[in-house]
Amino acid sequence: MEILLANPRGFCAGVERAIAIVERALEKFGAPIYVRHEVVHNRFVVDNLKAKGAIFVHELDEVPDGATVIFSAHGVPKAVRAEAERRGLKVFDATCPLVTKVHLEVERHRKHGREVVMIGHKGHPEVEGTMGQSDGGMHLVEGVADVAALKVGPDGTAPLAYVTQTTLSVDDAANIVSALKGRFPKIVGPKKDDICYATQNRQDAVRRLAESCDVILVVGSQNSSNSNRLREVAVQQGASAYLIDRAAEIDPGWFVATWRIGVTAGASAPESLVNEVVEAVARLTGASLPDIRREDEGVRFPLPSALI
Numbered sequence: 463m464e465i466l467l468a469n470p471r472g473f474c475a476g477v478e479r480a481i482a483i484v485e486r487a488l489e490k491f492g493a494p495i496y497v498r499h500e501v502v503h504n505r506f507v508v509d510n511l512k513a514k515g516a517i518f519v520h521e522l523d524e525v526p527d528g529a530t531v532i533f534s535a536h537g538v539p540k541a542v543r544a545e546a547e548r549r550g551l552k553v554f555d556a557t558c559p560l561v562t563k564v565h566l567e568v569e570r571h572r573k574h575g576r577e578v579v580m581i582g583h584k585g586h587p588e589v590e591g592t593m594g595q596s597d598g599g600m601h602l603v604e605g606v607a608d609v610a611a612l613k614v615g616p617d618g619t620a621p622l623a624y625v626t627q628t629t630l631s632v633d634d635a636a637n638i639v640s641a642l643k644g645r646f647p648k649i650v651g652p653k654k655d656d657i658c659y660a661t662q663n664r665q666d667a668v669r670r671l672a673e674s675c676d677v678i679l680v681v682g683s684q685n686s687s688n689s690n691r692l693r694e695v696a697v698q699q700g701a702s703a704y705l706i707d708r709a710a711e712i713d714p715g716w717f718v719a720t721w722r723i724g725v726t727a728g729a730s731a732p733e734s735l736v737n738e739v740v741e742a743v744a745r746l747t748g749a750s751l752p753d754i755r756r757e758d759e760g761v762r763f764p765l766p767s768a769l770i
Contacts, residue, residue, distance in 0.1 A: 463717075463749040465740055466675055468667040468726035474660030475761040476558030477502045477730045480535035481511070483556040486769040487530060488515050491552075496525045498542070499534040499587050501556055502730040503686040505707055522546060530554070536587040537561040539594020559763050560658040561588055564625050567652055568595040571623040576650065577614050579603055581638050582627030586687055589627055605634075609641040623650040628658040629688035629729075631695065632665050660729045661688050663759060668692045668726045672699035675724035677716055679743070680705045681735050682728030689728025696724075708735060709742035717747050 480501045487495045493515020500508050500518060508518060522545050525531050530552040533542070537557040546553050557565075571578050577599040582589035584604060593600045599620075603609055614620045624642055626635050635657060642649050655662075672678055678696035682689025682705055689705055696703035701724070704716060717723060723743055727736045737754060744751050764770075 463747045464722045465749045465752045466724045467752050468671045469757040470663050470759050472727040472731055472733050474729040475763045476535050479763040480556035483554050484511050484516055491530050496529050496531040501534045503683050504730040505683045532556050537591030560628050564656050565595045567625050572596045576621040576623040579624040606641045622646050626656040629661050631691045665695050668695050671724040672696040672701040675701055675722040676720040678703040678724040680726055681731045681739055683707055686728045686730050709738045714746050
């Protein structure tokens, strides 16, 4: 029995930056530091930051006057920024720069009079943040069926553009974009796909892994969009796949009549959890430990100057 590791896997540059912003703010200003929503979608990361003095809140009305607040990597609506400014809160923005790019696309399209179709999952904080970049003219579609029901403009002829959530399934997004172009031939899209490099790279890696593995373990939290998409991609390739937070969630029954077990991790899952899972699988199956080296994707995002 073999254990194979996907490469690349785990933390992306946006997640590393977001976590570092919280840690630096705690070092520089001391606890408590307030964070609007989970800074990244990983239970282990959030619990570690809580232990250091971070307080996670749902909305700004839970943040005391004069406090320091950090916006999560998923981005926030413009109304949240305006509220923080009105209250004089000290803000550090951990929004992933690739999400900010999508926000700027929305702003540009609205200035040019286009209504904007957002492809994404309803209720996800990144989607709420992007939809909140405009007071109107925004439409959310989650699947191809939503495209057929889409109503735009007063007479259905408004100029249109589309953007996407950065952590979608590459294949699913492509199908929705194809449906949009079929129904609205003049719709305008981004020059480069909005789906981020890390999402694309990790989906490609798990697709390759699933070609030679019977079972895939995806290390990531249930509320992590990109981790869920990794599990779906593995299943689409014919492997059994399970999304787990920690090694304690592994069911030995998954490995019956299995020859190769693949392990990957979502972009918000730390490598320490991957190592924990690999070691647990090795103990349960007798498989030898794999090469655990990680591929460096060569992407770095700078911290806010006030935290350097």
